[in-house]
Amino acid sequence: MAAKKRGVLVTGVAHPWGRNLVPLLEEDEQFDPIIGVDFKKPETPFKRVEFFQVDLHNPLIPELLQVANVDTVCHLLFLDAYASNEEYFDQNVMGAMDLLAACAASDIKRVIIKSDTKVYGCQYLHPNYLSEYSEFQGRHQHRYIQDRVELERIVDRFSRQNVNPRLTILRFANILGRSIQTPMSRYLDSHIVPTVAGFDPLFQFTHEKDVLACLYHTIKSDVTGVFNIAGEGALPLSQVMRIGGVTNLPLPATLLGLTSMLWRRAGKKGILNSIPIEVGYLKHACLGDTTRMKEWLKFAPRYSSKQTVTDFFENLRVRRYLPSRTSIRSDPLSSEQLQEWIAARRHAQDYLSDLIETFNKAGEHDQ
């Protein structure tokens, strides 16, 4: 029995998350109209996605949602900024607000939003494992986390005012992977990594592949609610450093905070600025309780936290020896066209040779 066709709208398809998720959806026949929205053009073309280069403020998006046969919206567009950036805020928060409003106006059933466990903030008074209902605490100076918290607040308010699109929020723990840049991967991608002297917090990690698998799983299932997503187990920062063979540079928390603040003011992308969001996260753990993920979402990450870290560092090590081949890339679409063309040509040739043969036979008969 063929499953019911479902329409999906994915935002941020030109950005890494959307770009990597879309091929998975394209492979699945169940998702029929796949609509991609982003404000910039993707580097590589899509197979089945109907792409529109519009930003989320565009007044045509509500109309698009009403007309297109879409029931699920997957909001992945989130720009990761170091410094305070009004334009990014406009996309990350205001854009999401407009998108949600558009969803409420049309008959969208579900909205899936990708978020981060860091929104809970880090405090030593927190329980070790935070449930999905914990409040967002902690002072945030870093733009990335400010925008995330702001987005979550807007989503929370929206969910209290509207019943119509049911919201699924996936809060991922620190994401690491070979192709994705996250605050955490930038932090660990260095020979000397600053840490806070006298603290060794636990960290949870999610593998990039698990993130995509989880997004796909969530789009396919009908579950709604808030979920923390993280690999099994947690690692102290010191162990992460040891696995990676990275030298850590213990500094007093105040010095580290001050330096990173000055650095950020100066708009420099230094090593101190890529501390995973804030100094506080290097002092106290911020871990999500994944019981709901296992019991309700029924999703099991394939990589544990330790495997994720090991895999990340293995890729870092081998990266130096790989030839860079970013500029020359073959287009999957044109190769498909090429295949079709070759097949058609073959078919035509076969047909022709067949014709010639029969003609020859006929000629023989004539003689």
Next chain:
Amino acid sequence: MTNSSPKDKPEKDSGQCQGTTLKGEPCKNKALQGQRFCKMHDHKEDSPCPGVVKEPEEWSSETISSLRDILKLMRRRATGKYEVDEHGLDMDLLDQLRPVARWIYHKWWRVTATGVENVPAQGRALLVANHSGVLPFDGAMVIMAIQEEHPEPRLVRALVLSLFFGIPFTAPFLSKMGQVQANPENAERLLKDDQLALVFPEGVKGIGKPWRRRYQLARFGRGGFVRVAMNARAPIIPVSVVGAEEIYPHIFNFKFLASLAGIPYFPITPFWPWLGPLGMVPLPTKWYIHFAEPIQIPDMKYRRSEESLLVTKISNQVRDTIQRCIHERLKVRRSIFF
């Protein structure tokens, strides 16, 4: 190995040690009285009979294997190939500190533990103990009691005052030793994971109480520990610790300094702060730890309205049990030191 009889070794021989250091140079230490080697190179315990001394060139297989173990451990630590549990317990590191804890347990405080059979060998249980002493050594000793005396040693996860988890160097050390921040959520998580959790419901009020109020239990919080046990369906085991009250005679609480430093109490003892760091050495009192019979908590799933009443009732029952056990011990105790 040369088998030299004791007669071959004249007493006057003792002078320079005949051992060889790890670098291959002759040892510069003085030999022990009546022996050819110094303390470092003395292998008397390893020899089959007294007086027979091993040649320094030939290391015993035990020495080599222990050295190999140390190298293995260093390698494991350096490459991060060790397991840490979800609350940060590092078993590798814990094993390294075990000898120190054992020495304190057996030699310094000479702990007598009774009733360990009341602690289940498997499954969850919530240990509830009285809190005393100015620094939380009682938690460590209750953990050691289960480790040393229980037929099936288990690691008790103590719930430590959250204040300690904000202090640099203390916070990572505590979590590596398997301690967890005191929090109903954490306690429930541990119990649901079928572990033994240890709580001190008195908290700061118990640990920082003055000398004149020793062995008088403070208020047992708000009964949060009963709720935790109820939610996790875990039995409560009352634990009484006698002897910990006297390790630091807490005569006076310097509240002004405490509020300046942002800590709950600043103790003044006959030794601290007058003797400096020496004043921090706890007195070698004799300790008694008693594990009372577990208190089973009835299932309250269908009687929600009675829950609050039961919480108070069980909280008082646990408190009375601990107080009674302490008094029973104090009745027969003649001196705090033996």
